[in-house]
Amino acid sequence: KSVDEIYKKIILRLWNVYKFYELYAGKLQTTNYKLQTTNLLDKWIIARLEELKGEVSKWMDKYELDKAVKPISDFVDDLSTWYLRRSRERFKNENEDKENAIATTRYVLLEFSKLIAPFMPFMAEMIYQNVKRQTSNVERIKSVHLENWPKLKPLISRFAEKILKRDKKLFEKMAETRKICSLGLEARQKAGIKVRQSLALFKIKNQKSKIKNHKELLNLIKDEINVKEIIFSDKIENEVEIDTIITPELKKEGQSRELTRFIQDLRKISNLTPDQKIVLEITTSHEGKNLIEKFESEFKKSVGVEKIEFKDVIESGGEIKIDEMNFRIKIGK
Numbered sequence: 651k652s653v654d655e656i657y658k659k660i661i662l663r664l665w666n667v668y669k670f671y672e673l674y675a676g677k678l679q680t681t682n683y684k685l686q687t688t689n690l691l692d693k694w695i696i697a698r699l700e701e702l703k704g705e706v707s708k709w710m711d712k713y714e715l716d717k718a719v720k721p722i723s724d725f726v727d728d729l730s731t732w733y734l735r736r737s738r739e740r741f742k743n744e745n746e747d748k749e750n751a752i753a754t755t756r757y758v759l760l761e762f763s764k765l766i767a768p769f770m771p772f773m774a775e776m777i778y779q780n781v782k783r784q785t786s787n788v789e790r791i792k793s794v795h796l797e798n799w800p801k802l803k804p805l806i807s808r809f810a811e812k813i814l815k816r817d818k819k820l821f822e823k824m825a826e827t828r829k830i831c832s833l834g835l836e837a838r839q840k841a842g843i844k845v846r847q848s849l850a851l852f853k854i855k856n857q858k859s860k861i862k863n864h865k866e867l868l869n870l871i872k873d874e875i876n877v878k879e880i881i882f883s884d885k886i887e888n889e890v891e892i893d894t895i896i897t898p899e900l901k902k903e904g905q906s907r908e909l910t911r912f913i914q915d916l917r918k919i920s921n922l923t924p925d926q927k928i929v930l931e932i933t934t935s936h937e938g939k940n941l942i943e944k945f946e947s948e949f950k951k952s953v954g955v956e957k958i959e960f961k962d963v964i965e966s967g968g969e970i971k972i973d974e975m976n977f978r979i980k981i982g983k
Contacts, residue, residue: 659723659726659727660722660723660726661770661773663726663727663729663730663731664726664729664730664773664777665773665777666730667729667730667734667755667759668759668777668780668781670734670738670741671752671755671756671759671781672780672784673923673924674741674742674748674752674924675752675755675756675784676784676923676925687750687753687754689740689747689750689751689754690866690867690870691733691736691737691870692750692751692754693820694733694820694821694824695728695729695733695754695758696754696757696758697820697821698725698728698821699725699758699761699762700802701821702721702722702725702762702765703761703765703800703801703802704802705718705721706718706721706722706765707799707801710768719769722765722766722769725762729758729762732824732828734755735874736870736873736874737751737755739873741924742924742951742952756781756785759777759781760778760781760782761800762777763775763777763778763781763794764778764794764797764798764799764800765800767794767795767797771795774794774795775793775794775795778791778793778794778797779791779793779794819860822860823860823861823864823867824867826859826860826861827861827867827870827871830854830861830871830889830890831870831871831874831875833888833889833890834852834871834874834875834877834890834892835874835875837888837890837891837892838875838892841892841894843892843894843896844904844908845875845876846876846904846907846908846911847876847896847900847901847903847904847907848876848877848878848900848903848904848907849875849876849877849878849892849893849894849896849900850877850878850879850893850895850897850900851877851878851879851880851881851892851893852871852872852875852877852879852880852881852890852891852892852893853880853881853882853883853886853890853891853892853893854880854881854882854883854889854890855882855883855884855886855888855889855890855891856882856889857882857883857884859882862882868880875892876907877892901973902941902944902945903945905941905972905973905975906941906944906945906948906949908970908972909941909942909949909970909972909977910948910949910952910953912968912970912977912979913930913949913953913955913979913981914952914953915968916967916968916979916981917953917954917981919968920981922954922981922983924954925954926954926983927954927955927956927983928953928954928955928956928981928982928983929955929956929957929958929959929981929982929983930949930955930957930958930959930979930980930981930982931959931961931964931967931979931980931981931982932958932959932960932961932964932977932978932979932980933960933961933962933963933964933977933978934960934975934976934977934978935975935976937974937975938975938976938977939960941975942958946958964978964979964980966980967979967980967981968980
């Protein structure tokens with residue numbers, strides 16, 4: 651049971667991070683490794699990595715291997731369930747922000763593979779070899795086990811130090827952000843409202859919150875909980891509160907997200923890569939057609955649609971019912 655838990659929480663999560671990186675990095679020759687990114691998530695995960703290097707090295711030097719391993723699990727959780735989760739949309743964009751996300755993830759994976767090499771030798775080697783091969787013309791790449799032990803690199807250390815010097819409480823603020831998100835998702839679950847359904851308002855009780863005026867962190871909360879507006883108020887009973895009133899407009903947004911998720915699942919079944927554009931053939935009602943036309947630009951961006959064709963009859967494809975609307979959808983290349 652313990653081995654299974656470690657496999658799921660550490661090994662499988664880490665491998666999924668790599669596979670996601672591989673999916674979007676492809677054969678992209680990412681040369682932007684100066685890590686001059688302005689994205690808060692990039693800065694945070696780099697600072698966390700530098701902190702991890704210090705912790706693991708400290709306990710390794712003291713030969714206290716149980717304490718050296720412990721922070722590795724916490725870092726994998728941060729990398730997978732927060733950094734990557736909240737950076738997913740950035741990987742899908744075609745701009746500098748995508749390059750920064752890819753470059754940051756590449757750096758983190760390479761440095762992290764060196765840190766875990768004594769503890770997870772085969773996983774470390776596989777990640778190191780694969781990431782190196784994607785951005786190197788060298789046929790034979792040396793083993794991660796022949797690398798030097800990762801130290802706080804002057805350039806990156808100064809970058810991380812600069813982040814923490816400007817905002818020494820970055821870790822605390824990010825921790826508060828994640829706690830609020832957790833409470834918000836819990837509130838949605840209790841109310842029986844799916845995360846794909848947009849909500850109008852999210853209230854936070856703590857008027858003295860450190861993130862009250864932090865736009866980037868508030869935007870992370872908006873995206874994670876899927877709300878339009880956040881206000882801080884001491885007039886609510888619980889730590890957080892959601893507005894459960896769903897207007898017709900909000901309902902349509904939720905239906906749109908549900909349909910987007912279904913089309914993304916069809917893409918996965920068809921083994922399509924993110925850069926492959928598709929043609930959608932759709933049979934639906936007048937109401938369903940209006941929904942698709944209303945959010946057409948979002949569909950095209952989110953699921954890589956080049957063209958949408960409405961048909962009277964489609965013999966194959968997938969079917970989904972969203973509220974009172976039925977859709978039969980077929981993907982073509």
